[in-house]
Amino acid sequence: MLISGIQKLTLLDFPGKTACTVFCYGCNFLCPFCHNALLVTEKAEQFMDEEEIFSFLKKRQGILDGVCVTGGEPTLQKGLKAFLKRIKDMDFAVKLDTNGYKPELLREIIDEGLCDYVAMDVKNTPEKYPLTVGKDIDTEKILESISVLKEGKIPCEFRTTVVKEFHTQEDIKEIARLLKGDVPFFLQQFKDSGCLISDGLSAYTKEEMINLKETAREILPQTNLRES
Numbered sequence: 001m002l003i004s005g006i007q008k009l010t011l012l013d014f015p016g017k018t019a020c021t022v023f024c025y026g027c028n029f030l031c032p033f034c035h036n037a038l039l040v041t042e043k044a045e046q047f048m049d050e051e052e053i054f055s056f057l058k059k060r061q062g063i064l065d066g067v068c069v070t071g072g073e074p075t076l077q078k079g080l081k082a083f084l085k086r087i088k089d090m091d092f093a094v095k096l097d098t099n100g101y102k103p104e105l106l107r108e109i110i111d112e113g114l115c116d117y118v119a120m121d122v123k124n125t126p127e128k129y130p131l132t133v134g135k136d137i138d139t140e141k142i143l144e145s146i147s148v149l150k151e152g153k154i155p156c157e158f159r160t161t162v163v164k165e166f167h168t169q170e171d172i173k174e175i176a177r178l179l180k181g182d183v184p185f186f187l188q189q190f191k192d193s194g195c196l197i198s199d200g201l202s203a204y205t206k207e208e209m210i211n212l213k214e215t216a217r218e219i220l221p222q223t224n225l226r227e228s
Contacts, residue, residue: 001079003048014095017065024071030134033163033201066093075102084114100145107148118156125174132166159186164202172212176219186226
């Protein structure tokens with residue numbers, strides 16, 4: 001596992017739980033608006049030792065409820081399943097953040113009981129995925145991961161970071177149609193962290209975001225706004 005860092009406490013990232021967040025290095029996408037761009041574009045010189053993570057978790061048993069594993073893209077890590085199992089064996093709940101590009105691995109993780117909650121980023125409509133993630137990809141893998149999660153074996157959510165240059169109202173409607181069903185969907189307002197892969201991006205206003213939410217809700221009732 002290539003681990004870039006840990007946030008020792010979050011009350012927001014894992015619904016209903018106090019948790020810490022482990023950040024994995026590297027991603028197979030180059031989303032221009034990525035808010036963790038340094039995990040994607042910068043060559044890392046050193047990483048946290050896994051044992052440092054587990055030493056921290058041992059001290060937090062009975063204090064924290066869960067561990068969020070995010071990135072970058074965690075499913076790129078060769079040791080991910082073993083890492084998640086060790087966390088589960090310590091009686092922590094696990095939340096996995098993913099871009100959904102490895103549906104086979106996602107299914108294995110769920111079927112083997114290695115996580116308790118999955119948050120999947122849906123970057124855009126299938127047609128606009130290459131533009132939005134900065135490279136050509138096989139969008140069938142994204143659709144397969146959506147299907148895996150919609151089977152309902154564990155709680156999940158879908159989320160889209162909304163950027164004016166990449167998302168129209170019709171795009172949001174199409175994403176909602178793609179996800180249609182009894183699943184939570186969050187629209188996240190783009191924020192310029194000052195450390196993006198590309199410049200020149202802009203956010204919708206809060207009022208515009210509310211309108212986009214209402215548009216999606218006509219198709220997908222569990223649509224809400226969330227701070228990104």
